[in-house]
Amino acid sequence: xxxxxxxxxxxxxxxxxxLEEKEVIAFQQELExxxxxxxxxHSQERIxxxxxxxxxxxxxxxxxxxxxxxxxxPRPKTKVKKMDWRPFVAAASLxxxxxxxxxxxxxxxxxxxxxxxxxxxxxxxxxxxxxxTEDKRIGEAAKFYRQRRFAEAIPILEALISEEGEHSQKIxxxxxxxxxxxxxxxxxxxxxxxxxxxxxxxxxxxxWYSALFYLQLNQSAKAIxxxxxxxxxxxxAKREAAQKILEQLKTL
Amino acid sequence: xxxxTDNHLLEMLSSxxxxxxxxxxxxIYQENFLAISTYIKKNKGKPEDAEDIFQDGLMAFxxxxxxxxxxxxxxxxxxxxxxxxxxxxxxxxxxxxxxEIYGKxxxxxxxxxxxxxxxxxxxxxxxxxxxxxxxxxxCKKVLLLYYYERKRMKEIAKTLGFxxxxxxxxxxxxxxxxxxxxxxxxxxFKPFYRE
Numbered sequence: 082x083x084x085x086x087x088x089x090x091x092x093x094x095x096x097x098x099x100l101e102e103k104e105v106i107a108f109q110q111e112l113e114x115x116x117x118x119x120x121x122x123h124s125q126e127r128i129x130x131x132x133x134x135x136x137x138x139x140x141x142x143x144x145x146x147x148x149x150x151x152x153x154x155p156r157p158k159t160k161v162k163k164m165d166w167r168p169f170v171a172a173a174s175l176x177x178x179x180x181x182x183x184x185x186x187x188x189x190x191x192x193x194x195x196x197x198x199x200x201x202x203x204x205x206x207x208x209x210x211x212x213x214t215e216d217k218r219i220g221e222a223a224k225f226y227r228q229r230r231f232a233e234a235i236p237i238l239e240a241l242i243s244e245e246g247e248h249s250q251k252i253x254x255x256x257x258x259x260x261x262x263x264x265x266x267x268x269x270x271x272x273x274x275x276x277x278x279x280x281x282x283x284x285x286x287x288x289w290y291s292a293l294f295y296l297q298l299n300q301s302a303k304a305i306x307x308x309x310x311x312x313x314x315x316x317x318a319k320r321e322a323a324q325k326i327l328e329q330l331k332t333l
Numbered sequence: 334x335x336x337x338t339d340n341h342l343l344e345m346l347s348s349x350x351x352x353x354x355x356x357x358x359x360x361i362y363q364e365n366f367l368a369i370s371t372y373i374k375k376n377k378g379k380p381e382d383a384e385d386i387f388q389d390g391l392m393a394f395x396x397x398x399x400x401x402x403x404x405x406x407x408x409x410x411x412x413x414x415x416x417x418x419x420x421x422x423x424x425x426x427x428x429x430x431x432x433e434i435y436g437k438x439x440x441x442x443x444x445x446x447x448x449x450x451x452x453x454x455x456x457x458x459x460x461x462x463x464x465x466x467x468x469x470x471x472c473k474k475v476l477l478l479y480y481y482e483r484k485r486m487k488e489i490a491k492t493l494g495f496x497x498x499x500x501x502x503x504x505x506x507x508x509x510x511x512x513x514x515x516x517x518x519x520x521x522f523k524p525f526y527r528e
Contacts, residue, residue, distance in 0.1 A: 128480070128509065130457070131457070132461070132465075132481050136477050136482065144388040144391060151359065151366065281367070282370070
C-alpha cells in the first residue's frame with residue numbers, strides 16, 4: 082500500500098522528467114493497472130500545461146522588452162556610479178548655463194567636424210561565439226575592436242566576412258574600424274552594402290555613420306540625404322539626433 | 334560589449350538569477366534576430382511575424398535548455414534558426430490548411446472535434462495561467478520555478494530563502510492547492526483529481 086502511495090508522490094517527478102529510467106518503467110507499469118493514478122497524472126499534466134502557459138506569458142513579455150532594447154538602442158547604456166551630488170550642484174548649473182549659451186551661439190566655420198565630434202561614438206559590437214576553439218577569431222576581432230585596436234581587428238573581420246558570409250554587425254564594425262584608422266573613403270563601402278541590403282536592424286545605423294563620416298570630412302551636402310532619411314523615418318533609432326543636426330546645418 | 338561562448342550562454346540561461354538569464358537572452362537575440370527576420374521576410378512574412386516567430390522560437394529553445402533536452406550537438410545559432418524555420422513553415426501550412434479544411438465538407442466533422450479539443454485545452458491553460466496572478470507573488474514564483482523553469486526543490490529553497498528543500502516543497506504544495514481551489518470556482522471547469 083505504501084508503495085502505491087509512493088507512485089502518487091512521484092507524479093510531478095514523472096512529468097518533469099526527474100525520475101531514473103528504472104523508476105519510469107515501474108511508474109508506467111503501475112499506470113497500466115491503476116486508474117486512479119492515471120487520472121491523477123492527467124490532472125497534474127493539466128496543471129503543467131497551465132504553468133507552462135504562465136511561464137511563457139512572463140518570458141514573452143521579457144523578450145518583447147529585449148526586442149525594444151536591441152532594436153532601438155544597439156549601444157547599451159554605461160552604468161554611472163552613484164555619488165553624492167550635492168557638492169556638484171552649483172558647478173553643474175554653471176556648466177549647464179554654459180552649454181546652453183554654447184549651443185545657441187552661431188556656428189563657426191568648421192562646425193561639421195564639431196558636430197561629428199559631438200555625436201560620434203563607435204558602434205557597440207556584440208558578437209556571440211559558438212565555441213571557444215572554432216570561433217576564436219570572432220573573439221579576437223571583438224576583443225581588438227573593443228580595445229580600439231582597429232588595425233588588428235580589420236584583417237580578421239575581413240576574413241570572417243568573406244569566409245562565413247555576410248553578417249551586418251561585422252560589416253558595420255569593419256566600416257567603423259576603417260574610418261578609425263584613417264581609411265576614410267574605404268569606410269563608406271561596407272555602409273553602402275548594409276543600406277543596399279535594406280538591413281532592418283542596422284540600416285539606420287549605416288545611414289547615421291555615413292552622415293557622420295561625411296560631416297567629419299567636411300562634406301555636409303553629402304551627409305544631408307542620410308540625415309533626412311533618418312529624420313523622416315518615424316521608427317528610426319537616431320531620428321531625433323538627425324533632426325537636430327539638420328537644424329544645426331541650416332544655420333551654417 | 335558582450336561575448337559569450339555557447340557553453341557560457343547555456344549556463345547563463347539555466348541560472349536562477351534573472352539578470353544573468355536576461356543577459357544571455359539579450360545576447361542571443363542580438364546575434365540571431367537579424368538572420369531569422371531576413372528569412373521570414375523573404376518567405377511571405379511581415380516584420381511583426383519575424384518578431385513573433387523569433388520570440389516563440391527563442392522560448393521553445395529556452396524550454397529545451399531548462400528541460401535538458403538540448404544536447405548541444407549543434408550551435409545555438411543553427412539550432413535556433415531550425416526551430417524558427419519550422420515554426421514559420423508550420424504556421425504557413427496551418428494558414429493554408431485552414432483554408433483547405435473549410436473547403437472540404439467531408440473532412441469537417443472529424444477535424445472540428447480535434448480542433449475543439451485543442452481549443453478547450455488551450456483555454457483551460459490560459460485560465461490557469463491567469464490564476465497565477467491571484468495566488469500571490471511568492472506562490473507564483475515557486476510554481477513557475479518548479480513547473481516552467483524545471484528547477485529542483487533544493488535550488489528553489491536556496492534562491493527564495495526557504496530553510497530547506499522540504500519547506501520549499503510544502504510551500505509548492507500549498508500554492509498548488511490554492512491554485513486548484515481557485516480553478517474549481519470557475520464555472521464548467523473540469524475538476525482536478527483528489528485523492
